[in-house]
Amino acid sequence: MTRVLVVEDEPALARALAITLRAHRYDVAVANDGRAALDLSANWHPDLVVLDLGLPDLDGMDVLRAIRGWSAVPVVVLSARQTSDDKVEALDTGADDYVSKPFAMDELLARLRAAVRHTPTGDGPPVVVTATFTVDLALRKVTRDGAEVRLTPTEWHMLELLARDVGKVVGRRELLTELRGPDLATQTHYLRVYLAQLRRKLEPDPTHPRHLVTVPGVGYRLVP
Amino acid sequence: MTRVLVVEDEPALARALAITLRAHRYDVAVANDGRAALDLSANWHPDLVVLDLGLPDLDGMDVLRAIRGWSAVPVVVLSARQTSDDKVEALDTGADDYVSKPFAMDELLARLRAAVRHTPTGDGPPVVVTATFTVDLALRKVTRDGAEVRLTPTEWHMLELLARDVGKVVGRRELLTELRGPDLATQTHYLRVYLAQLRRKLEPDPTHPRHLVTVPGVGYRLVP
DNA sequence: CGAGGGCGTCAGGGTTCCGTCAGGACGGGT
DNA sequence: ACCCGTCCTGACGGAACCCTGACGCCCTCG
Numbered sequence: 001m002t003r004v005l006v007v008e009d010e011p012a013l014a015r016a017l018a019i020t021l022r023a024h025r026y027d028v029a030v031a032n033d034g035r036a037a038l039d040l041s042a043n044w045h046p047d048l049v050v051l052d053l054g055l056p057d058l059d060g061m062d063v064l065r066a067i068r069g070w071s072a073v074p075v076v077v078l079s080a081r082q083t084s085d086d087k088v089e090a091l092d093t094g095a096d097d098y099v100s101k102p103f104a105m106d107e108l109l110a111r112l113r114a115a116v117r118h119t120p121t122g123d124g125p126p127v128v129v130t131a132t133f134t135v136d137l138a139l140r141k142v143t144r145d146g147a148e149v150r151l152t153p154t155e156w157h158m159l160e161l162l163a164r165d166v167g168k169v170v171g172r173r174e175l176l177t178e179l180r181g182p183d184l185a186t187q188t189h190y191l192r193v194y195l196a197q198l199r200r201k202l203e204p205d206p207t208h209p210r211h212l213v214t215v216p217g218v219g220y221r222l223v224p
Numbered sequence: 225m226t227r228v229l230v231v232e233d234e235p236a237l238a239r240a241l242a243i244t245l246r247a248h249r250y251d252v253a254v255a256n257d258g259r260a261a262l263d264l265s266a267n268w269h270p271d272l273v274v275l276d277l278g279l280p281d282l283d284g285m286d287v288l289r290a291i292r293g294w295s296a297v298p299v300v301v302l303s304a305r306q307t308s309d310d311k312v313e314a315l316d317t318g319a320d321d322y323v324s325k326p327f328a329m330d331e332l333l334a335r336l337r338a339a340v341r342h343t344p345t346g347d348g349p350p351v352v353v354t355a356t357f358t359v360d361l362a363l364r365k366v367t368r369d370g371a372e373v374r375l376t377p378t379e380w381h382m383l384e385l386l387a388r389d390v391g392k393v394v395g396r397r398e399l400l401t402e403l404r405g406p407d408l409a410t411q412t413h414y415l416r417v418y419l420a421q422l423r424r425k426l427e428p429d430p431t432h433p434r435h436l437v438t439v440p441g442v443g444y445r446l447v448p
Numbered sequence: 449c450g451a452g453g454g455c456g457t458c459a460g461g462g463t464t465c466c467g468t469c470a471g472g473a474c475g476g477g478t
Numbered sequence: 479a480c481c482c483g484t485c486c487t488g489a490c491g492g493a494a495c496c497c498t499g500a501c502g503c504c505c506t507c508g
Contacts, residue, residue: 084328091334096342097321098335104308110315111322118320118342152484169364190486192467199467207467215364216465216494217377376495414497416456423456431456440454 001027001138002116005046007037007063008078009056017050020105034058041067045157048116053079053090061093068094069182074115078103128163130211130224133202135163142202149201154179158194159202162212162222171219195220226340227251229270231261231287232302233280241274244329258282265291272340277303277314285317292318298339302327352387354435354448357426359387366426373425378403382418383426386436386446395443419444 004026008014014030021028029044031037034057041049049067053060064075077095079086087098096115099108126138133144137160142149151159161178162170176185184190195214199206213221228250232238238254245252253268255261258281265273273291277284288299301319303310311322320339323332350362357368361384366373375383385402386394400409408414419438423430437445 084331084334087331088334091331091338096338107308107311110308110312114315114320117318154485167363167365187487188465189488192465193486196467214466218364218380221364378496411497412454413499416454417458417497420456420458438455 001025002048003027003029003044003046004112005029005031005037005040005044005049007031007034007050007055007060008052009033009054010052013052020109024109032056034060034063037063038066041071041073045160046073048112049073049075050112051075051077051095053077053081053086061090064090064093064095071178074118076108076112076115078108128166128222128224130222132204132211135159137163144202151198151201154194155198155201158191159198159222162220166222166224169215169219169221173219175219191220225249225251226272227253227268227270228336229253229255229261229264229268229273231255231258231273231279231284232276233257233278234276237276244333248333256280258284258287261287262290265295265297270297271343272336273297273299274336275299275301275319277301277305277310285314288314288317288319298342300332300335300339302332352390352446352448354446356428356435359383361387368426375422375425378418379422379425382415383422383446386444390446390448393439393443393445399443415444 002025004021006014006017006021006028008017008030009032011032014032018028018030029040029046031040034055037049037051037055037058040046051060051064055063060077060079064077067073067075074096075094076097076099077090078099078101079090080101082100087100090098096118097111099111126136128135128137133142133149135142140156140160142151142156142159157179158175161175172188172191173185175191176187180187180190195212196206199209199212203209203212211223213223215221226249228245230238230241230245230252232241232254233256235256238256242252242254253264253270255264258279261273261275261279264270275284275288279287284301284303288301291297291299298320299318300321300323301314302323302325303314304325306324311324314322320342321335323335350360352359352361357366357373359366364380366375366380366383381403382399385399396412396415397409399415400411404411404414419436420430423433423436427433427436435447437447439445
């Protein structure tokens with residue numbers, strides 16, 4: 001199910017959005033202010049963000065910038081401002097769409113659908129199959145020999161990053177920036193520990209990995 | 225340069241769009257009707273399509289559907305209709321954005337930039353093929369006779385530099401500056417050692433290289 | 449004919465990098 | 479308050495890698 005993070009301080013609108021989105025089979029989380037928005041966008045891993053620019057604590061643009069600093073999740077901006085300058089600034093900061101209030105709900109929904117289509121991983125198959133295990137990005141589940149494998153949040157996050165670019169090498173810095181933030185992007189030891197745990201849970205022979213392959217000096221890659 | 229196909233039957237607006245886009249360093253082609261739009265979108269390979277729904281011969285929606293039949297190029301729809309039904313239909317048919325006339329030019333430009341961001345790495349041939357091995361820059365992988373070849377970071381870095389300019393000679397100083405920094409750009413011996421290792425791993429007959437060719441006194445070059 | 453420079457090959461020491469085990473810190477649930 | 483799962487850091491053995499030095503070859507030039 002598509003996970004939508006709604007960042008909206010006005011309670012009435014927030015409730016309306018949540019109800020409507022849930023009625024359309026979205027998985028919805030609501031953030032009332034900028035802090036919660038950053039927290040949820042970092043830890044809840046939404047597939048889409050609806051961001052109202054008018055927030056009580058932080059400037060909405062700063063929230064957008066922060067999210068874009070480490071994630072490529074589609075962001076649809078909601079705003080009462082209608083001047084083209086505001087739209088240009090938001091779009092050039094990385095917003096995928098800009099909807100002015102008041103808006104028609106069905107139009108917003110259509111724009112959300114369009115935005116979700118843009119997710120870089122959205123065009124490929126949402127499920128990665130290898131010889132010994134299967135990763136389902138949409139369902140957030142990984143199965144091995146038919147049985148589901150229990151993964152900790154960090155383990156899953158890591159596997160998700162690798163599965164999002166199957167076959168391609170994911171750099172250590174890239175992984176660490178996603179997992180722990182840009183500041184700790186040099187702690188490569190962290191990656192080794194969790195890669196080992198993933199291998200223990202997923203590889204038939206953890207000491208001779210066939211799918212969770214390390215590329216020395218660069219990063220790791222998931223091969224099908 | 226980004227190639228934009230403008231589909232617009234109204235001459236004044238078509239000219240204005242073309243002029244503005246060209247001023248912003250876009251490569252622009254204009255189609256006055258649906259037939260020309262389909263023709264150009266198929267043969268000219270635009271990176272972005274600006275599509276006005278009001279066309280003399282075909283329905284704009286049919287044009288959109290046709291394009292989406294074979295291409296994932298970003299399409300920004302332009303229309304005089306402002307009802308949300310029209311927007312929903314266009315967006316759900318595959319349009320990336322919907323702009324109602326009249327519109328502010330700078331907003332349209334921002335939306336075009338946002339739309340073009342969605343195209344996933346459409347530039348350049350990411351794979352170099354020779355008679356005995358192939359280099360895939362994107363996947364960071366090199367295969368020989370179908371089997372993957374293990375390269376050390378330095379070996380790969382070197383091969384990457386050569387593959388980035390296939391056929392052209394890459395100077396020794398250029399190589400060394402990339403590999404070891406500007407200060408050590410005279411240690412040509414370093415290059416010989418690693419070229420030899422690359423040849424040993426990739427050439428059928430390492431003593432008589434066919435693809436990793438030496439240009440005496442100048443540098444090396446990769447020939448397909 | 450000998451000297452010299454550019455090139456390719458081989459080998460080894462020093463260093464970095466990787467994988468693994470173990471244990472303390474933290475937090476949520478009972 | 480206790481327990482359990484998870485997160486994170488430290489230490490260590492082993493492997494891979496980087497780089498340099500030494501040597502032989504070929505060609506050119508004195």
